[in-house]
Amino acid sequence: MADFVLTIRGVSKDFSGSPVLRDFDLEVAHGEFITLLGPSGCGKTTLLRLVAGFEQPDTGEILLGDVNLLDQPPEHRKINTIFQSYALFPHMNVFENVAFGLKLQGVKKKELNARVEQALADVKMNGLARRYPRQLSGGQQQRVAVARAVVNQPSVLLLDEPLSALDARLRRDLQLELKRIQRELGIAFILVTHDQEEALSMSDRVVVIEDGTIAQVGTPRQVYETPKSLYVAKFVGDINLFPGLISEQREDNVFLVSVQGQSLEVKAKRQLRAGQAVQLVLRPEDLRLGDAIEEGMPVFKGAVVERSYRGATLDTIIRLENGQTVQACEFFDEDDPDFDYNVGEKVEVSWVKGWEVMLPDEELV
Amino acid sequence: MKYLKIVYFTGIFVYLYVPIAIVVANAFNIDRYGLSWEGFTVQWFGMMINNAGLMEATRHSLVIAVLAASAATFIGALAAIGFSRYRFPGKRVFQGTLMTLMMAPDIILAIAFLVLFVMIGISLGFWSLLLAHITFCLPFTMVTVQARLNGMDPYLLDAARDLGASGFQILAKIIFPLLKPALFSSWLLSFTLSLDDVIVSSFVTGPAYDVLPLKIFSLVKVGVNPEVNALATLMIVLSLVIVLISQLLIKEGENK
Amino acid sequence: MKNWSKSQTAIVALVGSWLIIFGIIPIVLLVITSFLGQHPIDFFTPTFSFESYRELFNRAYVDVLLRSMKFAAVTTLLCLLLGYPFAWLTGRLPGKYRNLVLILLMVPFWTNSLIRTYAIRMVLGKKGFINLFLLHTGIIDAPIRLLYTDWAVVVGLFYLMLPFMILPLYANIEKLDYRLVEAARDLGANFFYCFKRVVLPLTLPGIYAGCIMVFVPTMGLFYVADLLGGARQLLIGNLIKQHFLNAHNWPLGSAESVVLILIMAVMLAFYGFIVQRLSGKGGGV
Numbered sequence: 001m002a003d004f005v006l007t008i009r010g011v012s013k014d015f016s017g018s019p020v021l022r023d024f025d026l027e028v029a030h031g032e033f034i035t036l037l038g039p040s041g042c043g044k045t046t047l048l049r050l051v052a053g054f055e056q057p058d059t060g061e062i063l064l065g066d067v068n069l070l071d072q073p074p075e076h077r078k079i080n081t082i083f084q085s086y087a088l089f090p091h092m093n094v095f096e097n098v099a100f101g102l103k104l105q106g107v108k109k110k111e112l113n114a115r116v117e118q119a120l121a122d123v124k125m126n127g128l129a130r131r132y133p134r135q136l137s138g139g140q141q142q143r144v145a146v147a148r149a150v151v152n153q154p155s156v157l158l159l160d161e162p163l164s165a166l167d168a169r170l171r172r173d174l175q176l177e178l179k180r181i182q183r184e185l186g187i188a189f190i191l192v193t194h195d196q197e198e199a200l201s202m203s204d205r206v207v208v209i210e211d212g213t214i215a216q217v218g219t220p221r222q223v224y225e226t227p228k229s230l231y232v233a234k235f236v237g238d239i240n241l242f243p244g245l246i247s248e249q250r251e252d253n254v255f256l257v258s259v260q261g262q263s264l265e266v267k268a269k270r271q272l273r274a275g276q277a278v279q280l281v282l283r284p285e286d287l288r289l290g291d292a293i294e295e296g297m298p299v300f301k302g303a304v305v306e307r308s309y310r311g312a313t314l315d316t317i318i319r320l321e322n323g324q325t326v327q328a329c330e331f332f333d334e335d336d337p338d339f340d341y342n343v344g345e346k347v348e349v350s351w352v353k354g355w356e357v358m359l360p361d362e363e364l365v
Numbered sequence: 366m367k368y369l370k371i372v373y374f375t376g377i378f379v380y381l382y383v384p385i386a387i388v389v390a391n392a393f394n395i396d397r398y399g400l401s402w403e404g405f406t407v408q409w410f411g412m413m414i415n416n417a418g419l420m421e422a423t424r425h426s427l428v429i430a431v432l433a434a435s436a437a438t439f440i441g442a443l444a445a446i447g448f449s450r451y452r453f454p455g456k457r458v459f460q461g462t463l464m465t466l467m468m469a470p471d472i473i474l475a476i477a478f479l480v481l482f483v484m485i486g487i488s489l490g491f492w493s494l495l496l497a498h499i500t501f502c503l504p505f506t507m508v509t510v511q512a513r514l515n516g517m518d519p520y521l522l523d524a525a526r527d528l529g530a531s532g533f534q535i536l537a538k539i540i541f542p543l544l545k546p547a548l549f550s551s552w553l554l555s556f557t558l559s560l561d562d563v564i565v566s567s568f569v570t571g572p573a574y575d576v577l578p579l580k581i582f583s584l585v586k587v588g589v590n591p592e593v594n595a596l597a598t599l600m601i602v603l604s605l606v607i608v609l610i611s612q613l614l615i616k617e618g619e620n621k
Numbered sequence: 622m623k624n625w626s627k628s629q630t631a632i633v634a635l636v637g638s639w640l641i642i643f644g645i646i647p648i649v650l651l652v653i654t655s656f657l658g659q660h661p662i663d664f665f666t667p668t669f670s671f672e673s674y675r676e677l678f679n680r681a682y683v684d685v686l687l688r689s690m691k692f693a694a695v696t697t698l699l700c701l702l703l704g705y706p707f708a709w710l711t712g713r714l715p716g717k718y719r720n721l722v723l724i725l726l727m728v729p730f731w732t733n734s735l736i737r738t739y740a741i742r743m744v745l746g747k748k749g750f751i752n753l754f755l756l757h758t759g760i761i762d763a764p765i766r767l768l769y770t771d772w773a774v775v776v777g778l779f780y781l782m783l784p785f786m787i788l789p790l791y792a793n794i795e796k797l798d799y800r801l802v803e804a805a806r807d808l809g810a811n812f813f814y815c816f817k818r819v820v821l822p823l824t825l826p827g828i829y830a831g832c833i834m835v836f837v838p839t840m841g842l843f844y845v846a847d848l849l850g851g852a853r854q855l856l857i858g859n860l861i862k863q864h865f866l867n868a869h870n871w872p873l874g875s876a877e878s879v880v881l882i883l884i885m886a887v888m889l890a891f892y893g894f895i896v897q898r899l900s901g902k903g904g905g906v
Contacts, residue, residue, distance in 0.1 A: 054523060074526045087524035091542045101528035152528065370710055377707055381729045384740035387750050398748055444636040453633050462644040472841030472858050473878050476865055477647035480654050500643040532628030557731045563844055578735045582844060585739050597736040604731040608724055
């Protein structure tokens with residue numbers, strides 16, 4: 001068995017002259033849940049269609065295990081797709097929809113019935129086999145789409161923004177469902193989405209795509225906590241940016257950085273030099289206000305511009321003395337269950353030591 | 366103003382239906398010349414059935430209509446699928462040809478077919494008539510099917526391919542089943558067009574295969590003919606039934 | 622074409638060859654035949670000749686052409702004048718009445734035109750409905766001759782072609798944004814002004830489409846001329862039929878058909894021109 005279930009090597013694709021994918025490399029491990037994350041137009045759906053076989057790459061190759069997929073049309077590939085609009089056949093009931101692929105393969109009736117029933121049970125749709133798609137809710141249709149795809153035991157399952165048409169609560173429920181199904185079946189899932197929360201919560205690995213190339217590949221934690229570029233940092237969650245300047249390099253990976261006149265030591269596994277402009281990236285939940293600030297951390301003074309109660313957290317927007325605004329997100333806990341701020345109230349802002357990520361300032365490079 | 370509207374509509378419909386009503390009424394009139402109402406009878410229907418020539422012509426026309434409608438629906442559906450999904454050289458020319466067939470006056474089509482059949486050696490009779498009828502129904506079936514095709518979710522075809530279906534399988538299992546309502550209404554439309562045709566049939570059929578319009582023409586040239594009244598009544602009823610069926614189909618299509 | 626699946630090839634091949642053999646080639650043959658030499662028995666002689674076209678300039682044939690165009694024009698005008706209000710009013714009707722009206726329009730339309738022409742004959746005859754009615758009510762003393770006149774033919778043509786005018790008109794009028802009319806009224810236009818400056822220009826493509834659907838085909842309806850007009854060769858359709866079926870003079874018949882085709886082509890080109898000029902003016906096109 002080959003090391004990776006899917007290998008994408010040097011793939012490029014142009015559409016009417018404009019490049020959509022550029023020299024794309026990716027290896028997907030067996031049984032992995034990997035998400036392609038990026039804004040609309042970044043090429044993620046195109047990549048999915050290339051893997052499925054609906055488009056052909058201009059350069060590069062795509063391998064399923066050891067087999068080059070170049071000349072295989074979609075109907076021959078051991079890959080199945082779940083489409084954004086589900087594309088359930090309206091003239092067939094649930095059972096017939098799910099059985100469609102198996103029938104084409106010539107699977108015998110007894111085995112076919114068993115496998116279809118099992119697939120429907122896997123997605124918790126057993127009682128509804130005789131219903132027609134128009135009689136199902138969005139969530140139910142999505143499950144049928146999943147069953148229809150996985151019953152064929154593909155090596156890889158492609159999901160094209162399958163949850164974007166659903167409301168928030170349903171999305172969360174179905175995210176968990178998909179994770180469970182994926183784990184139980186052990187099939188590699190490739191999910192395409194523009195929703196970073198979805199990507200982070202479901203995946204083993206996240207591929208952040210920028211303009212047709214990979215900006216960063218990593219576990220959700222890696223991508224969120226140690227983004228490799230401002231693009232990734234901005235895309236994967238909310239951020240606060242503190243522009244600074246490197247005063248000197250202390251040791252390997254330790255730098256002295258000056259931010260708004262204050263100095264602090266920052267660790268960064270990067271090639272940086274004294275005098276270089278940088279950005280310190282901090283998530284809203286990394287910030288600490290007022291009494292929560294640690295000893296020795298630089299303090300930035302500001303005033304509260306807006307505060308919102310979010311149930312589990314209190315989110316604040318603060319304008320610092322130097323004019324920039326930052327977002328903070330503080331959790332309620334047993335020590336201080338009722339805190340709040342008044343608009344206009346003066347606060348001091350800092351963050352948890354070591355939680356900052358230092359990136360070269362791309363705009364000034 | 367409202368009365369004017371009602372008067373106008375009534376006027377037009379009276380004008381459209383009175384001649385037909387007279388024919389239908391006289392089909393049951395004992396007086397064969399329709400001068401006055403002499404009494405109710407169905408004898409003309411009986412005489413009509415016994416008129417072997419008339420019945421044979423009717424049978425021929427119905428056979429042609431059914432076969433032409435079926436073939437035109439099939440080929441027209443394929444044409445609609447081909448035009449909407451594929452690109453191929455000469456597509457514009459073919460679309461233009463279909464448009465021309467649809468808009469050209471019957472008489473031009475009629476003699477063009479006649480010239481074709483004689484020159485390639487098809488003798489005038491059943492086959493020439495059938496081929497001609499299929500051809501002039503084709504643009505209408507294509508347009509009807511195309512309308513329905515354009516409303517179909519294009520991802521359904523991708524999904525079918527994804528699940529392993531080849532081109533023919535997609536056609537048979539996905540496209541044709543979903544096109545059913547359009548196929549029915551195309552069939553009805555073609556059936557009617559074929560049965561309604563006078564001019565093309567006059568030119569491209571031969572003595573061996575007599576069809577209704579020619580038979581009726583020869584019967585009515587001299588004057589009123591009660592058997593023709595009876596036949597006309599039946600054909601009017603047939604039109605009514607067809608229109609009602611197609612309306613039901615449209616209603617059902619909307620309900621889906 | 623190398624990426625084509627088997628089904629794709631099959632479809633294109635079938636449809637393509639049918640259209641070529643039964644669509645394109647017949648018309649081409651027709652045009653070619655018009656340029657062949659005449660032969661009284663064998664339909665034509667395989668030599669190139671302009672004689673048919675030259676013969677067309679014969680006074681008698683020109684008369685027929687002009688007469689046909691007169692009939693067609695009168696019929697078209699009648700259809701337009703009586704059909705336009707029908708299409709307009711139907712377009713303004715609420716949904717279910719609209720359907721009912723259209724169905725009522727369809728039923729006679731889908732009845733064999735020969736039978737409908739025959740029905741007109743029953744109405745117009747000396748012993749027909751109109752005469753009986755007039756005699757009965759004492760308006761006249763003796764039956765008047767309605768049949769076998771030019772007007773009988775016009776009535777018949779109009780009877781058959783009315784739906785052909787109404788349908789394209791209706792298709793166009795249905796797409797008309799009535800709010801434009803309301804806006805004009807709001808700005809002070811009265812009914813006639815509104816019609817002349819707003820409705821008419823916007824529905825012109827529909828009017829024109831209706832005229833094309835009526836004008837040229839009317840000239841081919843030989844059976845109407847035969848049944849209602851008597852044995853005279855009133856329409857080009859009659860001439861073509863006579864030359865083709867009776868006189869075995871194919872080149873001449875073809876030449877006459879080519880003339881019809883040219884008239885049609887000119888009208889269509891003009892239609893395209895009108896549509897282009899009016900596109901972007903907010904009406905249903």
